[in-house]
Amino acid sequence: MIDVLVIGGGPAGMGAALVAGRGRMEVVLIDDEKPRNAVTQESHAFLTRDGITPEDFRLAGRSDLLKYPNISVKPGRVKSIERKEDETFEVTTDAGEFIRTKNIVLATGLSExxxxxxxxxxxxxxxxxxxxxxxxxxxxxxxxxxxxxxxxxxxxxxxxxxxxxxxxxxxxxxxxxxxxxxxxxxxxxxxxxxxxxxxxxxxxxxxxxxxxxxxxxxxxxxxxxTTELKHPMPFIEQLDLEVSEAGFVVTNMMGQTNIPGIYAAGEITGPSQLIVSASQGHMAGIGIIAQASQANFNRI
Ligand SMILES: Cc1cc2nc3c(=O)[nH]c(=O)nc-3n(C[C@H](O)[C@H](O)[C@H](O)COP(=O)(O)OP(=O)(O)OC[C@H]3O[C@@H](n4cnc5c(N)ncnc54)[C@H](O)[C@@H]3O)c2cc1C
Structure with a gap:
């Protein structure tokens, strides 16, 4: 059983993984490497990274994550998520792998x-x-x-x-x-x-x-x-997540959805930008650590 599974390795997912990992959680990030901005030559307006290519941005993020032995990054695509009776989750990948986790961060972006x-x-x-x-x-x-x-x-x-x-x-x-x-x-x-x-x-x-x-x-x-945006994934129905009228996943400011243990960050919560998505991932990481510390503290 791991502490946090982050699904999606864009700025939102990497932001969440970094903060949760630095909070000493056992984190796995799984990503199928199909971000919406892959077509562009330069990404702008991310402070300190203005003009960086999407590929270099991802590599810089990955190298930050890989400094931490408790964070691992895997290629792959999550197919389904099942909520178990003990309020943990069983996640299945396209390759047939099962991952059991206490928390999930949905950071799967949008397709257009x-x-x-x-x-x-x-x-x-x-x-x-x-x-x-x-x-x-x-x-x-x-x-x-x-x-x-x-x-x-x-x-x-x-x-x-x-x-x-x-x-x-x-x-x-x-x-x-x-x-x-x-x-x-x-x-x-x-x-x-x-x-x-x-x-x-x-x-x-x-x-x-x-x-x-x-x-x-x-x-x-x-x-x-102008483009038509939609979620590339079935998890919203599988988990019965609350969505807004526009069809985006609803969270509080810590990225917590209506299902305990499920957080969402980045464009799955609405069209956005790199720096905003990264900061939403950051907040989800904080939310997970705050929730876990409080539960452990109060259990004694
Ligand atoms: C053409 C274009 C240019 C842009 N230029 C800029 C710019 O200059 N500056 C800026 O700030 N923003 C820019 N953006 C917006 C920016 O790319 C997004 O706001 C940002 O990437 C959203 O981050 P995210 O982490 O939510 O999603 P993404 O970056 O899209 O990452 C989501 C990741 O999740 C993965 N994924 C999806 N489903 C699954 C699954 N089931 N299992 C595993 N992995 C999965 C995807 O493959 C992807 O790698 C641009 C967007 C586009 C389309």
């Missing part, structure tokens, strides 16, 4: 679906991005497109006007805005194209133009997209 535009993945993370706070600075003052098929579109448009005053919004054949929102775009000098996108053109991931079915060619040096 990109707009339905052919070859868009060639540009995503290179000249098309989803988070203005992560990549807005690099795209500032450029002619940009926002490819938006989802209802977050207006919010992203508003944010992007902070970085450029040359923004065209393309909804790829969908009606995303109501008439009031369209009037608001017009008053802000933002052009809206509702025609379907035929193709994106550019080279090496650098966008040059957006081609529409109606024949228009829009020259752009990059832009942003």
């Amino acid at each position: 679906t990109l707009p339905k535009v052919e070859d868009i993945e060639k540009y995503y993370g290179r000249s098309l991005f989803s988070c203005p706070f992560c990549d807005g600075w690099e795209m500032k003052e450029q002619p940009l497109v926002l490819i938006a098929e989802t209802s977050q579109a207006l919010h992203v448009v508003q944010l992007l006007t902070n970085w450029t005053d040359d923004l065209v919004v393309a909804t790829n054949g969908l009606v995303v805005f109501d008439s009031e929102q369209k009037a608001l775009l017009e008053r802000n000098n933002i052009r809206l194209i509702e025609d379907t996108i035929r193709e994106l053109k550019g080279s090496d991931g650098q966008l040059e133009s957006v081609h529409f079915e109606g024949g228009e060619i829009l020259e752009r040096t990059g832009g942003f997209i």
